[in-house]
Amino acid sequence: MEPRHYYKELQYSEDLLWYIQEETSLLGIVNAYFTVHGKKHSKINQEAKQKIYPNNKFFYNICPSHQNSPNLYSFYVDEDKKLFYCLGCGTAGSVFEFIMNCYQIDINEATEVLGSIINLIEANLLPEKLKEISKELKQHYGKQDQWIEKSKEKTQYLTTRVDTYLQRSDLENIDIRKTANRLCCSEEFIEKRYHNLLSQQPKEKIKIESIPRFQ
Secondary structure, three states: OOOOOOOOOOOOOHHHHHHHHHHOOHHHHHHHHHHHHHHHHEOOOOOOOEEEEOOOEEEEOOEOOEOEOOOOOOEEEEOOOOEEEEOOOOOEEOHHHHHHHHHOOOHHHHHHHHHHHOOOOOHHHOOHHHHHHHHHHHHHOOOHHHHHHHHHHHHHHHHHHHHHHHHOOOHHHOOHHHHHHHHOOOHHHHHHHHHHHHHHOOOOOOOHHHOOOOO
């Protein structure tokens, strides 16, 4: 998360914001909001649908910033990086931006809402508006663990598939982009597994006789 000094009205420490972001599941907050308000962001008044990908990446067919076509899964959540991005309209940010944009509240109010969801702040002490936001999100928050587990299973399957392919390939002449297209995964993932396999290869021993000597 970027430092929050650009929020001139920020009343809380940046350390607190860092802590809240680390302790809060962005996926959990996004899904809780879409569960309650998803239909109003759909062109056909349809509930949000989700696609689960490896490496804790999740796509939704609706976006809170624009009305998305129901067959386009353009709203993207990266749970590991704790960031969201819409491929359709370009809206992006952390869990704070998501809450602020969806409910039209400022950074301090978003901090209080999120703090109450992770039981860092007593919800009953919040103003009525924030109390209602916290209540509706908390009611549906916490279901993300099952999807994270499914993503983990897909990651394990993809890792095995990619490693098997790379082990049968000439690593010195591997084309990362073509391999990614062939295996239907990201270049980033292929490159990561490629370097992992290289690091596991035994280093060639140099014979003493082969070392040139100075005369």
